[in-house]
Amino acid sequence: MMNRxxxxxxxxxxxxxxxxAVNDLTVTYPNGFxxxxxxxxxxxxxxxxxxxxxxxxxxxxxxxxxxxxxxPTAGQVRLCGLPVxxxxxxxxxxxxxxxxxxxxxxxxxxxxxxxxxRYGHMNFLRIPSKKDRLKVxxxxxxxxxxxxxxxxxxxxxxxxxxxxxLARALAQEGRIILLDEPFTGxxxxxxxxxxxxxxDLREAGHLMLVSTHNLGSVxxxxxxxxxxxxxxxxxxxxxxxxxxxxxxxxxxxVLRNFELxxxxxxxxxxxxxxxxxxxDERPLVFYGVKSRKKKNAKKQDAKKKTAKNQDADQ
Amino acid sequence: MDPIGFFSEPFAYxxxxxxxxxxxxxxxxxxxxxxxLVLKGWSLMGDxxxxxxxxxxxxxxxxGIPLAVGAFAAGLACALLTGYLKYNSRVKEDTVMGIVxxxxxxxxxxxxxxxxxxxxxxxxxFGNVLGVTTADLIETAIxxxxxxxxxxxxxxxxxxxxxxxxxxxxxxxxxxxLHYGLLVLLSLTIVSSIKAVGIILVxxxxxxxxxxxxxxxxxxxxxxxxxxxVACSASVLGxxxxxxxxxxxxxxIVLVQAFFxxxxxxxxxxxxxxxxxxxxxxxxxxAGTIPGPAEPLPALSGRTDGAxxxxxxxxxxxxxxxxxxxxxxxxx
Ligand SMILES: Nc1ncnc2c1ncn2[C@@H]1O[C@H](COP(=O)(O)OP(=O)(O)OP(=O)(O)O)[C@@H](O)[C@H]1O
Ligand SMILES: [Mg+2]
Numbered sequence: 001m002m003n004r005x006x007x008x009x010x011x012x013x014x015x016x017x018x019x020x021a022v023n024d025l026t027v028t029y030p031n032g033f034x035x036x037x038x039x040x041x042x043x044x045x046x047x048x049x050x051x052x053x054x055x056x057x058x059x060x061x062x063x064x065x066x067x068x069x070x071x072p073t074a075g076q077v078r079l080c081g082l083p084v085x086x087x088x089x090x091x092x093x094x095x096x097x098x099x100x101x102x103x104x105x106x107x108x109x110x111x112x113x114x115x116x117x118r119y120g121h122m123n124f125l126r127i128p129s130k131k132d133r134l135k136v137x138x139x140x141x142x143x144x145x146x147x148x149x150x151x152x153x154x155x156x157x158x159x160x161x162x163x164x165x166l167a168r169a170l171a172q173e174g175r176i177i178l179l180d181e182p183f184t185g186x187x188x189x190x191x192x193x194x195x196x197x198x199x200d201l202r203e204a205g206h207l208m209l210v211s212t213h214n215l216g217s218v219x220x221x222x223x224x225x226x227x228x229x230x231x232x233x234x235x236x237x238x239x240x241x242x243x244x245x246x247x248x249x250x251x252x253x254v255l256r257n258f259e260l261x262x263x264x265x266x267x268x269x270x271x272x273x274x275x276x277x278x279x280d281e282r283p284l285v286f287y288g289v290k291s292r293k294k295k296n297a298k299k300q301d302a303k304k305k306t307a308k309n310q311d312a313d314q
Numbered sequence: 315m316d317p318i319g320f321f322s323e324p325f326a327y328x329x330x331x332x333x334x335x336x337x338x339x340x341x342x343x344x345x346x347x348x349x350x351l352v353l354k355g356w357s358l359m360g361d362x363x364x365x366x367x368x369x370x371x372x373x374x375x376x377x378g379i380p381l382a383v384g385a386f387a388a389g390l391a392c393a394l395l396t397g398y399l400k401y402n403s404r405v406k407e408d409t410v411m412g413i414v415x416x417x418x419x420x421x422x423x424x425x426x427x428x429x430x431x432x433x434x435x436x437x438x439x440f441g442n443v444l445g446v447t448t449a450d451l452i453e454t455a456i457x458x459x460x461x462x463x464x465x466x467x468x469x470x471x472x473x474x475x476x477x478x479x480x481x482x483x484x485x486x487x488x489x490x491x492l493h494y495g496l497l498v499l500l501s502l503t504i505v506s507s508i509k510a511v512g513i514i515l516v517x518x519x520x521x522x523x524x525x526x527x528x529x530x531x532x533x534x535x536x537x538x539x540x541x542x543x544v545a546c547s548a549s550v551l552g553x554x555x556x557x558x559x560x561x562x563x564x565x566x567i568v569l570v571q572a573f574f575x576x577x578x579x580x581x582x583x584x585x586x587x588x589x590x591x592x593x594x595x596x597x598x599x600x601a602g603t604i605p606g607p608a609e610p611l612p613a614l615s616g617r618t619d620g621a622x623x624x625x626x627x628x629x630x631x632x633x634x635x636x637x638x639x640x641x642x643x644x645x646x
Contacts, residue, residue, distance in 0.1 A: 069483075088486055089488075090486060091485050094484070095481075097480065107353070107537050108473075109533065116478070116485075117481075119470065119471070120485040120486050125470075
């Protein structure tokens with residue numbers, strides 16, 4: 001089915017820099033509910049963008065529209081300058097949905113599932129090459145699942161299943177990678193490993209859109225942010241967009257916001273306060289713990305911190 | 315009767331050789347398709363298409379075109395009509411299918427009684443593998459062989475489509491082609507099997523081998539292989555048994571397949587009933603090894619004095635916050 005013309009076209013698409021352009025996107029579900037209205041944002045190559053918003057703000061809907069799984073009622077999406085359908089058929093987009101809806105009793109092993117990510121790179125008969133096997137090994141290694149590669153896919157824990165599908169998307173090597181809440185149910189070690197991988201991919205010019213409720217890690221690895229609440233409230237570089245003000249607009253009263261400071265926190269008279277903002281996860285905050293590390297350093301760099309970051313620090 | 319005679323005696327007859335060839339061909343192609351049907355949950359689809367071919371056969375006879383063509387067209391029409399009705403109503407697929415295929419089957423029966431044909435209804439319904447001609451054999455070999463070739467070449471794409479159609483779409487596979495392709499292949503398989511086992515019994519051939527293999531392995535490629543082996547053994551055994559007991563061949567093959575399934579259902583090393591029983595009845599861990607409740611953590615001094623009092627909860631549920639914080643402490 002893949003003739004020479006196809007291959008040429010594919011080469012052309014790979015040569016194009018990764019980009020996502022969402023223009024006045026409106027999605028109305030068949031039941032009449034408009035989940036997203038007039039949403040617009042643009043992203044370019046070599047970037048990790050966070051998609052942030054409350055439950056029901058339309059994050060997954062945006063992903064589905066980008067994948068062409070729901071048809072926009074108005075507006076359009078272009079990927080690498082191409083219409084969605086064309087971009088998808090050229091295998092330039094990898095997507096990990098929020099939850100996998102598959103038959104877990106299927107007779108496929110973990111490594112088989114990850115190999116499925118490589119099909120678009122294989123010949124007509126889908127016979128894996130050395131490179132395909134290498135990419136699968138690499139992807140499994142990245143998500144710390146190598147030890148489980150011979151397990152049947154249903155014989156895994158929830159987080160492990162999630163990691164396998166993440167590995168599949170990584171093995172696919174799309175120029176555009178969409179991850180819908182990849183870190184829910186994932187432990188910190190794996191999360192760090194995946195974030196490092198995303199950083200590497202960013203270096204290589206890939207474009208990643210990642211939805212998350214884990215606000216603390218956003219400034220950590222995302223250079224762009226899109227704040228969503230049934231439309232785009234703000235979009236742009238993290239430093240200028242991911243501000244307390246914008247977050248409060250995005251989350252309304254739902255945010256949890258802790259302010260710590262003063263003599264309870266430290267002995268000196270530093271007037272600055274630590275502000276802990278969190279979305280759905282409750283931060284783990286220790287008080288009055290005997291200092292283990294340089295207390296001062298912590299005080300200075302930690303403006304926003306969540307449970308996970310703090311975990312990682314200790 | 316000695317075991318050699320059991321097999322060699324029937325071989326003396328030409329019609330038995332043809333019957334054997336036919337049932338092996340049909341067994342193999344049905345076995346491969348059965349793996350997909352079992353995994354995709356399309357068992358009823360197989361049943362529906364096979365029943366729905368009846369009016370196609372009769373109409374083809376009236377029009378004087380090859381019966382296989384009419385059967386194929388009717389089978390496919392059933393599949394497409396089911397899809398269309400399901401898409402355009404809130405009724406579930408299996409319900410729609412039940413209505414469509416029983417309607418078409420009924421229509422076929424009515425037509426059959428109104429039209430003078432040289433066909434025996436019994437042969438269409440239950441097959442007549444002992445009566446196949448060399449031409450029949452060649453026709454089946456072409457249809458079944460072609461189908462087998464396509465399915466095996468595209469087995470990985472078809473598997474991915476069955477397992478995770480969304481991902482198939484995401485990596486740019488033509489999902490619609492795969493969907494309708496599988497339906498076409500299924501219809502072709504059924505058409506090629508009618509002479510051997512008939513439209514009533516073909517569903518057994520389209521389910522049993524796959525189901526049997528599914529209980530034996532967790533790898534798809536092996537599942538395919540096992541299904542084909544199971545089906546071919548059943549074809550050989552069934553054909554010979556029917557010769558010796560002078561019974562209906564299709565029925566004998568189906569019976570042997572069902573027997574194989576039963577054996578595997580009971581004795582499969584990983585998924586068999588006995589194995590599951592064994593696992594369930596295993597004595598639990600000795601009481602001492604079960605971890606007791608976690609030791610309470612030593613109280614954290616200074617937890618309540620200091621910064622905690624300064625927590626400002628703009629979310630508006632202070633009590634909850636304290637709980638959350640304390641809860642995490644406890645779980646540490
Ligand atoms: N298939 C559907 N039909 C109708 N409404 C839907 C459908 N899917 C989602 N919705 C609605 O659209 C809105 C946005 O849903 P979406 O799944 O995009 O939210 P989200 O931002 O991903 O939320 P979460 O953080 O919970 O994942 C929700 O209010 C939801 O109820
Ligand atoms: Mg979502």
